[in-house]
Each structure stands twice: as structure tokens, then as C-alpha cells.
Amino acid sequence: MTRQFSLAHLTVLDCAPPEMTYLAARAGYDFVSFRPIYMGLPGEPNYALAENKQMLRETKKAMFETGMKLLDIELAKVYDGVDPKSYLPAMEVAAELGGRHVLSSIWTDDRNYAIERFTEICELAKPFGLTIELEFVPIASVHNLDGALDVLNTVNQKNAGLMIDVHHFHRSKDNVEDLDAVPRDWFRYLHLCNAPGEIPAWKPEMTRVLREERSLLGEGGIDVGSIVNRIPNIPYSIELPNAKLAQELGNEEFARRCLQSAKDYLNTHPLTKQEVK
Template sequence: MTYATQMKDIPVGVAHFSAIQLPPAQFVKDAATAGFNSVGLRLHPAFVGAPYYELPQGSKAASEFRTLLDSEDMKVFDIEFFVIGPDFSAASVEHIVAAAADIGARRLSTCGDDENRDRLIGNFIEFCQLAARYDMAVDLENMGWRAVKTYNECASLVEVCGQDNAGALIDAIHFFRNGGSVDDINVDIVQHVQLCDAMGSAPKRPEDMINEARAGRLAPGDGKLALKELLSKLADKAAISVEVPLVGDVAPLAHLRNLNLKARKILQSGN
């Protein structure tokens, strides 16, 4: 049995942000070698100037990418990242949703950044309805510097929207750093959990929250977040992936191997 086969016994995915410098094809190859089962991809920028990649629907690049996925026995689970702000228009990103569906993605990741709750709800519903036409789901993620800051706010919005394909994404750093309690989790709406870890006290200023999220995460188990408690609640109910951006001079493959091993150690310790 090969290293990769042994490491794929428990399904675990990895977010593109963990090695965003790798284009999709190389990311899939390295993620497969590291032992992951699936990947998330950045096909839309998370913020102005953020890196992302394009795989247009029906393109040669998309066709070649699907062939690569098959050859590596890998899947695309989710596509990032859509910020639902005051000027958000679902119609303007339909080509990305179509591209995501074309490569077999299952879910789209979003955050809410509009203080006008009624408008936010309306835009989120519209996005969910667009995704449903492509047989995809939409997950809303809380972030401390956005309008939807906490898990409870996120869950409330998902429930109010009433869309069958809407869910809440729990990213460990955003969940715990913004007051999330495992006891409050509604397992019926959480379909995806992203693992990472952190040390020290939670940052309070938005700029410090952003810096920690983008450059201060640790591999699962290397910090103090209550990941075992989180997984005991959700491991059998939600897809599990890892999101820890590569910082420093570590080779991407070595970084991904470490994330895979650390994530699986946490998962196996709960069995």
C-alpha cells in the first residue's frame, strides 16, 4: 500500500488557499501526492488583488483538468470565494458558477459583508437559486471583520433565507476566534468544516484578524483551538478539509504533506 493510499482512508480535502501559489493542475497533483481526497479551488478573488485562477466552462483547460482529476482519483469539492457585499450581483458571477459545475464542484463558499440585512438576505437567496440551477450548494462563512462576524449570525441568516441548498461553513479560526461554541452548532446546516489551528489570544482589531487568518494559521493540532470537540460534533456529518496558507520557504508539497498528516492525526484521535 502506497503512502497516498494509506493517507486517503479517511476523506479529507484541502483548500486552495493552503498553497495558492500553485495553479490548479499542480495543486491537484501535489494534494493527491500528499494524501488528500479532494481540493477546493479559488476561481474568484476573495478580495481585490487576491490570487485566483480561471477554468472557463467548455474550455480546453477545463477538459484537461477533468482528465487530470480522474487520473489522480481526486475531486473538486468547493469553489471560493464570493463576497456578498452591497454591490453583489449573482448574475455577474454566473460564468464562474458554470465553470465550477463544469469541473464537478459541489459547493460555493461565500461570506456576508453587507450591513443592510434585507439586501444581504435577498442577494444570498438569489445566489443560492443561481447555484441550484447548476445543482450546487452555497455555504456562508463568518469572519470577524465582515458584516456577518459570528457563527450564530451566519446560522441565523442561513435559516432565515430558507433555501434547501444553503449551509454554514465552519472555518475553525473564524468560528473559535469570534466566540463560537460547539454546543451552538446546528448540524443540519453545516456541511463543510475547514481545519486549522492558532495560538495566543484572539485578535480584536480587524487588521489583526485578517493578518492571522491569512498568515498566522497553524496546522491542525499545533495550536490550542478545540478541534477535537468540533470534530466530535461534525466529523460524521460534514465534509472535512484543511486551510492553512503556506508562509515562509517550505516547499508546497512538504507543507501539504504536513497538513494532511496533522489533520488525520486529529481525526484518528477521536475514533
């Protein structure tokens, strides 16, 4: 079974897109996944390529020289007061770079508002040929599979899909069997990692782990195979931030270890239910 892998930006967040592209190519990835939508989070660099023309030129050059492809961009958040049109420049850049998908998540408790804004994001993405992939996040408003499916079934947008993050799925305490009922064409890529099996009860600790202390495949406490086995064979975007290990190894070696551990894990855990896509 042929598998493809992307390097998610959160794994090497201190690498700007050009540097990250060269790094991903040397480490053996098929794709990169950028964060060109600046969210103003503490300590997070601004990689808004639409505003930084020099960085955009350098990114194009890196992608041309390496043959690396862009899988997706993030994060088109839905929150109170959001203007979905503010995501248009990033969508344009994604399309210009040959990207396929835009990751989204919902951070407002107003369901009707969330439905309206998510629908608008989907509509804005259509002219660019981009899909909008909804990710449920345990610390967000839409925090589990049921919540995400409710949104997707309600908006009924052809370019909307579901992006499963293995860490988030485990933390949401969802049942893997429920993935069988999800339309197969809603799955376009997933976030692959591992993490400690114990689920933090304190939100700040949950946030800390998901942002900076996930585990290599085979080293955490999540039964990754049981989740991945329910999903078609789609690209795996390795989102595995681990600040300590990245500092010890350096970003490139860390990215290489992330990829090799994922390949080793998947090769030793037969995924019998997957469909080749």
C-alpha cells in the first residue's frame, strides 16, 4: 500500500515556509502543510505569505527546487466576530502554490452563527478549487465527532470534509466504530501523531500537550491503529509538536524521526479495513 506524508507546520513551527520546504524534502516527505493564516497566538511566528511577498517568492523557489507539494493551509477559525473574507488572501496563496485543502475549526458556542460562517468559508474557497476540512478540537466549541458531523450535515457543502486528528479523537473519547458511518469522500487527509494515553482534566494542560508534547508513533498511549484503520488510505499529515525533542535533535532530524516512526508503526500494524485511494 502506497502512503503519502506531509509535514505539518506545528511540528516545526519555528521554521518559516521556505526553510520548512527544504527540510521536508531532505527528510523524505511528500507534502508540506503551512500556517499562512496568522492567529496572533503567543510566541507564534507570523507566516502570512499573502502579506510577505519576499517570503512567498522564497517559498515558491523552494517548492520548485524540491518538487515539494502543498497539501493544506491552516487555520480558518470560526469564532465570534470573524470575517471569513479575511481568509481570502491565504486561500489565494494556497491556490497559487498548488494547495488542495484549508483546515478549519469552530470556536463559537453560537451554533447558527457557526453554521453561517462555516458555509461562507466553504463558498469563498470554491473558486480557488479548495476544500474546507473541519477539525474538531477538544478545547474548542466543536470538540467531538458528533459536533463536527452536525455541522457538515447541516451546511451540506460539496467542498466540505472532515479532518481527523488522532490526538483530538482520543481526547474527545469518541468511538472508532462511529467513523464507519462517515461518508468516505469526506476524508481527504488526517493528522497523525501519538500522545500520552491519560487525558488531562485541566484545559491548560490539555492545550500544552497538544501544542508542545505529543509523542512519536509507537511511543504514546493512544491506539492509533484502531483510528487510522477506520479511515481510507489518504495522506497523513504528521502534526507532532514536541518542543523538547525538537530542541534536542534539531528540526530536521526531529522531522525525520517523526516520519520514520510513522512508517515503522504503520508497517507493523496491518490496517485491514483501509481502502486504497
